[in-house]
Amino acid sequence: MTSSEAPSGAVPAIGPSEPFAAVNGGASPETTDSAPEPAADAPAETVFEPVDYGASVLRTTIFCIVFLLLLPFFASVPMMIGMRASAGLLADNWGLIVFGLIFAALMFLIFVEMIYSIRTRVHLGREKVRMTVPAGRGPTPMLRYRSYEFPYDQVQSVETRREIYGGAAVPVILKGARVNLKDGNVVPLGYVSEANEDPVFPYPEIAAKIAERARLPLIDRGSVRRSVHRKMLGIRGYGTQNDVVDETELVGLNRSHSIFMLALIGGVLILMLVGIVEDYAKRTPVGQTASMSSASISGPFS
Numbered sequence: 001m002t003s004s005e006a007p008s009g010a011v012p013a014i015g016p017s018e019p020f021a022a023v024n025g026g027a028s029p030e031t032t033d034s035a036p037e038p039a040a041d042a043p044a045e046t047v048f049e050p051v052d053y054g055a056s057v058l059r060t061t062i063f064c065i066v067f068l069l070l071l072p073f074f075a076s077v078p079m080m081i082g083m084r085a086s087a088g089l090l091a092d093n094w095g096l097i098v099f100g101l102i103f104a105a106l107m108f109l110i111f112v113e114m115i116y117s118i119r120t121r122v123h124l125g126r127e128k129v130r131m132t133v134p135a136g137r138g139p140t141p142m143l144r145y146r147s148y149e150f151p152y153d154q155v156q157s158v159e160t161r162r163e164i165y166g167g168a169a170v171p172v173i174l175k176g177a178r179v180n181l182k183d184g185n186v187v188p189l190g191y192v193s194e195a196n197e198d199p200v201f202p203y204p205e206i207a208a209k210i211a212e213r214a215r216l217p218l219i220d221r222g223s224v225r226r227s228v229h230r231k232m233l234g235i236r237g238y239g240t241q242n243d244v245v246d247e248t249e250l251v252g253l254n255r256s257h258s259i260f261m262l263a264l265i266g267g268v269l270i271l272m273l274v275g276i277v278e279d280y281a282k283r284t285p286v287g288q289t290a291s292m293s294s295a296s297i298s299g300p301f302s
Helices: 018-023 029-034 057-087 090-119 203-213 228-232 245-280 290-298
Strands: 051-054 121-124 130-134 145-151 155-165 172-181 185-192 220-224
Touching: 029 145, 057 090, 121 155, 130 185, 155 203, 185 203, 203 220
Parallel strands: 155 220
Antiparallel strands: 051 121, 121 130, 130 145, 155 172, 172 185
């Protein structure tokens, strides 16, 4: 018996027929015609828990207390300016006027942050978004607010973008986010400063969560250069190729800003040292004005 002959009593192996072997790559008809195995159960749709963003009671209380404590001092500044003007101390009054203007700007910023902590709220529910955010466009929220409510299935896209203001002297880099709805409305979420991001209202993070719940990708529009006056006039700047800033230019801008700030701090320290040396050289106490020194020398009965 040769090696090619099957032994008696053995069942010869049955291979696939030629048509099935050619078409199915050697698969047997029984395997091809058999019903497919049931697929594994598809994962259940993710259920997102509600998330709330808002300032805590402690933060709101601190802003209210600071504003109320500074308010009497701020109200006394105009009276001090008027008293000095009536006494003829015009030389010293200019410094008080500058101090009053700086104090007024500080009080305004504290008041704005207080209102911002009280009114701004973002609620990401299971099916829709409810939020109250500043209506103004810019890094500092103003006193106008708008409320929005929309379901996730009405979201067309969610976008983020970095906006750069100023140059090497005072560059301001903001990260903004907005939601485009299917009815054509645009919902601006807000801006955060990349140098000092507010942990209470991280708008890029909020935008990412809205996109995730709407089953949409988060679109990054890159970095653009904006001007402050165009921003204040409401001129949108999505536009030209000249406004686009790449990462290399952004790194160079940050390096130039660091050098400028070091030079500025060094200049202020030099001026302080010169002033202190000059005061000691004249034997005049530090901080004493010319009118006070002359008044003390002449005396009330001279």
